[in-house]
Amino acid sequence: MSDSVYLIRISSQKGGVGKTTVAVNLSALLSIMGYKVLLYDTDFSNPSVGFHLGLEDVNIGMQSVIYRRTKLQNATVVHEPSGMHVVPCELNAKSLLTNAEHYQLFKNDIIKAGYDFVIADTPPGQFDSELTGFYDEAVILTTPDLPALQSVLKLAARYDKANLKHSLIINRVKHKNYEIPMRDISGIYGKKPDGMFPESELVPISIAKHIPAVMLNSKDPFSKAANTLSEKYVYKTENPASEGRMPKRSLFRALLKLLFG
Ligand SMILES: Nc1ncnc2c1ncn2[C@@H]1O[C@H](COP(=O)(O)OP(=O)(O)OP(=O)(O)O)[C@@H](O)[C@H]1O
Ligand SMILES: [Mg+2]
Numbered sequence: 001m002s003d004s005v006y007l008i009r010i011s012s013q014k015g016g017v018g019k020t021t022v023a024v025n026l027s028a029l030l031s032i033m034g035y036k037v038l039l040y041d042t043d044f045s046n047p048s049v050g051f052h053l054g055l056e057d058v059n060i061g062m063q064s065v066i067y068r069r070t071k072l073q074n075a076t077v078v079h080e081p082s083g084m085h086v087v088p089c090e091l092n093a094k095s096l097l098t099n100a101e102h103y104q105l106f107k108n109d110i111i112k113a114g115y116d117f118v119i120a121d122t123p124p125g126q127f128d129s130e131l132t133g134f135y136d137e138a139v140i141l142t143t144p145d146l147p148a149l150q151s152v153l154k155l156a157a158r159y160d161k162a163n164l165k166h167s168l169i170i171n172r173v174k175h176k177n178y179e180i181p182m183r184d185i186s187g188i189y190g191k192k193p194d195g196m197f198p199e200s201e202l203v204p205i206s207i208a209k210h211i212p213a214v215m216l217n218s219k220d221p222f223s224k225a226a227n228t229l230s231e232k233y234v235y236k237t238e239n240p241a242s243e244g245r246m247p248k249r250s251l252f253r254a255l256l257k258l259l260f261g
Helices: 019-032 049-053 062-066 100-113 146-161 182-189 202-209 221-238 248-260
Strands: 006-011 037-041 085-087 117-121 137-142 166-173 195-198
Touching: 006 019, 006 221, 019 037, 019 049, 019 117, 019 137, 019 166, 019 221, 037 049, 037 062, 049 085, 049 202, 062 100, 137 146, 146 166, 146 182, 166 182, 195 221, 202 221
Parallel strands: 006 117, 006 137, 037 085, 037 117, 137 166, 166 195
Antiparallel strands: none
């Protein structure tokens, strides 16, 4: 991997489509694969990264970092089972406004800390102050239904305007005939989705247990989809000219690595 950090914003216009779930599992997998990963929560109103990982009791969190009340290291918690670094939100902190300067200073700290991947879990909708020039890529999460999909286009337009590269992930796919088919989704969005996660009971179980789904059952179809996505990011960052298209062999290698270390 190159020595520069890759910053990913996990986002959606519509709430509750699986942003935190995907952010937590992608971060955990990349960390297990040996990359230095930071996952942080920007959802100051309804923070949930801490709940997913059993790290909700933090006194110093993302609000303190972004408002420069403390250093990044002081708010970073190591998630021992995966090794990833996490900055959850403080549950009771007042939500102040942030601006581009706050994010630029935060980015300087991230770069100094030497992370390979930094993944932001975000609230539904967009947050202008951190859009331009901060992230390398925004992931747009959606479910395969019309209300969620039409909101994808709004968010994609915002990202285009901010000159931010974006990709699409479909979550909670049940393969029912009332769902919008993948080829129609590709047509609406303008390119193929980068990932597709199935509906899986493993997800609510893993949230209740505060353990990332991929660590609870690596053979579940949700975990396999998460593995495919994480390997895609590894490939994408190692081969920037590939635009994320990877040979099938890499997927197989990733699976072996996950199963046998
Ligand atoms: N693939 C899945 N299969 C089954 N349940 C899922 C799946 N993905 C997410 N869920 C469920 O959907 C709910 C919302 O997920 P999550 O909190 O990740 O969404 P979100 O987009 O972060 O929500 P918010 O907009 O409130 O931040 C959770 O209760 C989770 O269990
Ligand atoms: Mg969330």
